[in-house]
Amino acid sequence: MFLSIGGICLEIKSNNDDFMLKTAQEFSAFIFEKEMVGCYLIEVNHGYVSKEVAAINVIKKEDIFDVAGDEFRGIINIVQKTAKVDIADLSGVFNCFLRVFYSIILLENNGFLVHSVGLDYHSKGYLFAGASESGKTTTARMAKNDYNVLSDELVMIRQVNDEILLFSTPFNGEFEGFISSSSVPLHSISFLNKNINNGFQQIARIEMFAELMANIFFFSWDCKSNQRLINLVNRVCEDINGYRVDLFNYNIRSVINGISEKNSSQQSNSLAAG
Amino acid sequence: MGSVKRIVRNNQTAWQQVEENVIVVTNQTRKMHILQGIGGRIWELLENSINQDELIENIQNEYDAPPWQIQEDVERFLKELSEKTMIEIIG
Numbered sequence: 001m002f003l004s005i006g007g008i009c010l011e012i013k014s015n016n017d018d019f020m021l022k023t024a025q026e027f028s029a030f031i032f033e034k035e036m037v038g039c040y041l042i043e044v045n046h047g048y049v050s051k052e053v054a055a056i057n058v059i060k061k062e063d064i065f066d067v068a069g070d071e072f073r074g075i076i077n078i079v080q081k082t083a084k085v086d087i088a089d090l091s092g093v094f095n096c097f098l099r100v101f102y103s104i105i106l107l108e109n110n111g112f113l114v115h116s117v118g119l120d121y122h123s124k125g126y127l128f129a130g131a132s133e134s135g136k137t138t139t140a141r142m143a144k145n146d147y148n149v150l151s152d153e154l155v156m157i158r159q160v161n162d163e164i165l166l167f168s169t170p171f172n173g174e175f176e177g178f179i180s181s182s183s184v185p186l187h188s189i190s191f192l193n194k195n196i197n198n199g200f201q202q203i204a205r206i207e208m209f210a211e212l213m214a215n216i217f218f219f220s221w222d223c224k225s226n227q228r229l230i231n232l233v234n235r236v237c238e239d240i241n242g243y244r245v246d247l248f249n250y251n252i253r254s255v256i257n258g259i260s261e262k263n264s265s266q267q268s269n270s271l272a273a274g
Numbered sequence: 275m276g277s278v279k280r281i282v283r284n285n286q287t288a289w290q291q292v293e294e295n296v297i298v299v300t301n302q303t304r305k306m307h308i309l310q311g312i313g314g315r316i317w318e319l320l321e322n323s324i325n326q327d328e329l330i331e332n333i334q335n336e337y338d339a340p341p342w343q344i345q346e347d348v349e350r351f352l353k354e355l356s357e358k359t360m361i362e363i364i365g
Binding site for chain 2: 213214227
């Protein structure tokens with residue numbers, strides 16, 4: 001079975017038919033008919049006995065990442081583009097491993113995952129980032145009738161051909177709506193925050209950088225990986241405006257319209273200045 | 275007698291200049307630190323190993339404040355950077 005998440009192809013292999021069937025159902029929107037160039041291969045083995053760990057553990061030795069959670073243990077070779085993972089036969093474990101897998105391989109593909117809800121409105125991507133309990137799922141539920149929801153938990157940002165794109169993912173929280181495989185140019189990044197006057201306010205680049213870093217789903221303890229990540233975050237913060245927003249006390253449409261107008265007026269000003 | 279301590283950035287750090295600030299991520303503690311103003315300038319001067327007195331003298335020449343105050347501030351700042359594993363003190 002082939003999946004395409006964030007424009008990155010995975011081939012999933014397992015000799016457990018039940019697992020393959022459930023995976024096909026869970027990731028149905030991301031199934032790809034045939035192999036793409038540069039595909040990653042993930043071999044899944046079953047029957048892993050759960051071991052309680054304090055946090056997801058990632059150890060890097062040269063090109064190989066050894067990753068372990070409560071219910072999986074895997075080896076990821078980023079050069080050979082292969083992974084072997086042993087998982088416990090419980091619902092959601094493979095999805096959990098894939099989140100960690102993507103957090104690692106994305107750096108090789110100019111991207112990262114952000115704790116956020118992503119919305120596509122008129123082919124512009126609006127990202128609303130926040131920690132657990134900050135209101136991401138509530139935001140997705142409020143937006144689902146008017147906007148294409150890209151995820152309510154982990155949205156992917158990638159730089160592709162010099163453009164910063166927002167990709168939908170199957171890494172969701174409690175949002176019940178359908179999420180399709182799609183991408184859209186990133187228009188703004190907002191940080192969910194209650195009690196902001198007027199619904200939203202623009203923030204300085206340094207503040208945006210710090211807030212974005214705090215919301216990135218990332219486990220590496222490797223210095224080179226950290227450097228790649230912060231270089232990419234810097235590129236995003238140079239290109240995209242950052243805001244604080246309060247979506248609980250203000251209508252989401254008025255906030256998005258306000259952000260859109262502010263971005264447009266700043267673009268016009270910079271074009272006039274140029 | 276002057277200080278013989280030589281100081282250099284810990285090579286297990288990742289960093290990025292963001293406007294007039296420097297963001298530093300330490301590998302050992304995996305924490306992010308923001309160095310503003312003189313802090314960012316000191317980080318720049320630590321690119322290659324430098325004698326502590328030489329570093330203080332550079333800052334004294336560049337900033338308009340009493341030399342004793344700059345010395346105290348830089349020493350305190352370097353101690354903090356060392357505690358946060360952002361620099362290494364050699365000798």
